[in-house]
Amino acid sequence: MNKKILVIHGPNLNLLGIREPGIYGSCTLDEINKEIKAIGDNKKIACEIFQSSHEGEIVDKIGATDANGILINPAAYTHTSIAIRDAVSAKKIPVVEVHLSNIYAREEFRHKSVIAPVANGQISGFGKNSYLLGMTALIRLL
Numbered sequence: 527m528n529k530k531i532l533v534i535h536g537p538n539l540n541l542l543g544i545r546e547p548g549i550y551g552s553c554t555l556d557e558i559n560k561e562i563k564a565i566g567d568n569k570k571i572a573c574e575i576f577q578s579s580h581e582g583e584i585v586d587k588i589g590a591t592d593a594n595g596i597l598i599n600p601a602a603y604t605h606t607s608i609a610i611r612d613a614v615s616a617k618k619i620p621v622v623e624v625h626l627s628n629i630y631a632r633e634e635f636r637h638k639s640v641i642a643p644v645a646n647g648q649i650s651g652f653g654k655n656s657y658l659l660g661m662t663a664l665i666r667l668l
């Protein structure tokens with residue numbers, strides 16, 4: 527394994543499976559992580575997976591990582607966090623933003639991502655497949 531991807535799950539994503547399953551699906555975070563890792567293993571790419579509900583921890587993680595690319599679901603911080611945006615922008619490695627739900631089909635405050643302009647791209651609305659599609663897209667950028 528010579529390349530590495532950092533996968534970041536933002537606030538409340540640890541509650542997947544029990545949190546609003548009508549919106550986010552019934553898969554747990556562990557189940558999604560296993561599928562992400564399987565994609566990495568298949569391509570001989572190591573995956574470090576990190577979940578935090580704390581903005582500063584996510585900023586620090588991005589700043590310190592030696593990964594070659596980042597797959598991130600910033601969750602609610604998508605819409606508010608200039609600090610995470612600046613961390614992504616400073617890093618100069620490929621970053622793919624993903625969302626389980628289609629943020630553009632939901633409340634207006636979710637329509638804006640402050641992260642998307644500094645990411646390579648965004649995948650939104652395909653449930654857990656957003657992560658799997660995001661992995662494939664990110665691997666192609668590495």
Ligand code: DQA
Nearest residue numbers: 599600601602625626627636
């Ligand atoms: C989310 C969408 C965000 O608006 C929300 O705050 C989340 C999850 C998604 O994956 O659909 O926590 O990022």
